[in-house]
Amino acid sequence: MKTNIRKTAGFVFVLASVLALGACGENNDSNPVKDIIAQAEAMDEDALYAKAAEEINGKKFVVVANSSRMKDAFPAWVKYVAEKEYAPKDFSASFETTQPKNNQIFSQIKGDVTGASHNISMTLIQDGSQIASKMTKPGYLLNYIPKEWKGSKENDGQPLALQSLSKVFCYNTLGADGTVDGNKDMVNNVFDFVLNDKGEKFSTQFMAPTSEPVGQNMMYMLTRDDYAAVVKEAYNAATTEQKAAVDKVLEDGNAGIKQLMVDGGFNDDAKYSLAWTYLWMKSYTKVDDDGPISVNLTKKTSGGTAGLLVYSKFRSIKDTADVSKKPIQVAAYKDGYVGFGGYMYKHYLQILKTSPFPWTSCAFIHFMTNHAEGFQPWGKDMGGYSANPEVQKNFDHSKDGYKEDDGTEKTEVVYPVKNDKGYDWWTANEAGKGRLVLEDGEYCSKVAAVMNDWIAYL
Numbered sequence: 001m002k003t004n005i006r007k008t009a010g011f012v013f014v015l016a017s018v019l020a021l022g023a024c025g026e027n028n029d030s031n032p033v034k035d036i037i038a039q040a041e042a043m044d045e046d047a048l049y050a051k052a053a054e055e056i057n058g059k060k061f062v063v064v065a066n067s068s069r070m071k072d073a074f075p076a077w078v079k080y081v082a083e084k085e086y087a088p089k090d091f092s093a094s095f096e097t098t099q100p101k102n103n104q105i106f107s108q109i110k111g112d113v114t115g116a117s118h119n120i121s122m123t124l125i126q127d128g129s130q131i132a133s134k135m136t137k138p139g140y141l142l143n144y145i146p147k148e149w150k151g152s153k154e155n156d157g158q159p160l161a162l163q164s165l166s167k168v169f170c171y172n173t174l175g176a177d178g179t180v181d182g183n184k185d186m187v188n189n190v191f192d193f194v195l196n197d198k199g200e201k202f203s204t205q206f207m208a209p210t211s212e213p214v215g216q217n218m219m220y221m222l223t224r225d226d227y228a229a230v231v232k233e234a235y236n237a238a239t240t241e242q243k244a245a246v247d248k249v250l251e252d253g254n255a256g257i258k259q260l261m262v263d264g265g266f267n268d269d270a271k272y273s274l275a276w277t278y279l280w281m282k283s284y285t286k287v288d289d290d291g292p293i294s295v296n297l298t299k300k301t302s303g304g305t306a307g308l309l310v311y312s313k314f315r316s317i318k319d320t321a322d323v324s325k326k327p328i329q330v331a332a333y334k335d336g337y338v339g340f341g342g343y344m345y346k347h348y349l350q351i352l353k354t355s356p357f358p359w360t361s362c363a364f365i366h367f368m369t370n371h372a373e374g375f376q377p378w379g380k381d382m383g384g385y386s387a388n389p390e391v392q393k394n395f396d397h398s399k400d401g402y403k404e405d406d407g408t409e410k411t412e413v414v415y416p417v418k419n420d421k422g423y424d425w426w427t428a429n430e431a432g433k434g435r436l437v438l439e440d441g442e443y444c445s446k447v448a449a450v451m452n453d454w455i456a457y458l
Contacts, residue, residue: 033351033358037144040362045148045370050086052363060094061360064108065124067347069377070097076374077367093360103127103213106134109352113140118354122361124162124347127214128441129448131159131348141350146366149388156387161346162368163375166311166383166426166436167215167290168342169193169204169331170417174303180327183304187331190231190339191238191246193306194279199241205293205307206284209455214439216455218343219280220447221437222273223266227340230435231276232269234339249275256454264450281458284308291316298323308342311383314417318405328417332426332434343437344427346387347378382420398422 040048063070074095082091100108105125112120123141125131135141136159143159151157156164169190175182186192193204209216221227235246249255250271257274264270287293287307294313296302300322317325332341349368351361367374369387372394378384382397401419402410413419426434 031142031353033353033355034142036358037142037351037362040359040366041145041147043147045366046084046086048359048366049081049084049363052357052360053081053084053087053091054359056093056357056360057088057091058093059357060096061121061357061364062096062119063122063124064098064100064105064112064120066099066105066126067124067378068097068099070124071095072377073368073374074364076376077364080367080371080373081363102211103130106130109135109140110138113352113354118352118356120352121355121357122349122351122364124349126345126347127217128159128346128348128439129217129220129444130213131350132441132445135350139353142353144349144351144362144365146362146370148366148370150390151369151387156346159348159350160365160369161387162349163378163384163386164344164346164423164427164438165385166342166344166434167218167308168311168383168434168436169306169308170297170328171306171331172297172302172304173327173329174300176303184329184334186304187306187329187334188336188338189238189242190234190331190341191242191276191279193308193331194276194283195238195242195245197239197241199239199243199245201279201283202306203283203285204280205287205296205305205309206280207288207290207293207309208284208286211288214345215343216452217345217439217444218437219277219455220444220451221343221440222277222340223264223270223447223451224440224443225267225269226429227437228267228269228273230340230429231273233431234276235272237338246272246275246279249278256457260450260454264447277455278458281455295323297328298325300324303327311342311420312381314415315381325415325417328415330417333416333421338431339435340437341426341434343439345439382418385423392423396422 061074078093081087109123112118145157145160171187173181173184194202196202207215222231250257255278257271260274261271290309290313293307293309294317297305297307298317314325319325331337349365351358355361372391375386375391379386379395382400386392397420401413401415404414426436427438429435
């Protein structure tokens with residue numbers, strides 16, 4: 001009888017252990033933070049902010065982010081709440097953010113979630129492909145969509161996007177003789193950023209995928225049918241010498257494109273995208289950050305040079321005797337330009353499953369995605385677009401180029417590069433529009449299995 005009891009007890013222990021392990025899996029629904037998020041999604045702003053104010057009052061809120069501008073957004077939320085009747089007396093909260101480099105944000109989040117103590121509440125994070133595979137699948141990050149949010153749940157809700165950011169092809173038109181438009185016609189086609197008109201290698205400054213993997217997502221996305229068609233169109237419009245150089249790559253067995261076409265199951269147009277990617281990876285000039293690219297491009301000794309960089313970086317460049325934004329040409333703004341004008345990626349807002357302040361996380365996300373004051377740190381400059389159209393309508397940078405560096409408004413354009421044509425223009429996939437390559441995390445994650453090693457080899 002004792003033996004049977006032992007066996008029964010042992011079975012119960014094993015069963016309990018299996019259930020406990022199952023509770024730790026990615027499909028577990030009994031998470032207190034997840035429960036709070038579900039409540040928050042049904043709450044109006046005042047009720048949510050009141051819960052958050054009570055939770056965070058007198059404490060420190062810690063985030064990890066791919067943007068330094070978070071440090072400006074949180075104090076704006078604290079100020080907003082402090083003026084409300086529901087705010088605790090003498091309401092205050094401090095803020096701490098870190099901005100990891102070289103893709104370390106994922107390991108930092110994992111370490112906080114799986115560690116003995118949990119300090120990070122939420123994150124502003126980029127790279128939809130890695131978020132899906134490294135964060136969402138193991139359940140480290142949770143999604144929250146505010147009740148009042150007016151964005152597209154299909155396009156920007158899973159995960160919730162704060163904004164879309166543009167990285168655009170630009171070049172310096174200064175000629176050897178110093179004339180502003182001396183090199184205006186050096187670019188007419190996206191293939192001009194990898195080959196000159198004679199079919200010889202041309203180098204464009206770029207933040208390497210090893211430093212910022214969203215650049216690699218652009219290369220994945222170029223194989224999708226709609227973007228592959230754009231690259232094929234650019235190939236058809238290229239010079240005879242450029243076409244010959246592309247054809248040579250396509251026939252080169254060592255380039256690996258023929259096998260990739262089979263492995264990826266891509267349509268025929270995609271071979272031109274893969275050839276462009278091959279030439280790009282073999283020719284670009286590696287720069288560790290977009291800031292230095294904008295500095296390099298605007299030097300008066302940089303005529304004839306080009307870059308692919310975050311559009312907003314030109315905001316901080318001030319004209320001097322040696323530097324000028326005036327000869328910077330946005331490729332897609334040039335009449336007759338053929339091909340894609342760059343790419344667009346997103347900043348996502350997510351809550352850690354072990355968040356010590358889940359109510360505050362929801363409230364802060366609500367503020368950034370539903371209030372112009374919350375998006376102001378990003379919306380104040382061109383090149384970043386709120387995923388909430390009701391918020392974005394407060395930010396129009398189409399006339400920024402009419403202002404001098406000191407803010408003086410002119411009747412004529414001073415800096416054409418700063419006249420942002422807006423989200424709708426940039427994302428339209430039609431001739432004469434921006435044709436930015438838009439990140440699709442699910443597609444990138446799928447294609448990465450086929451292309452990642454090939455790109456790393458290049």
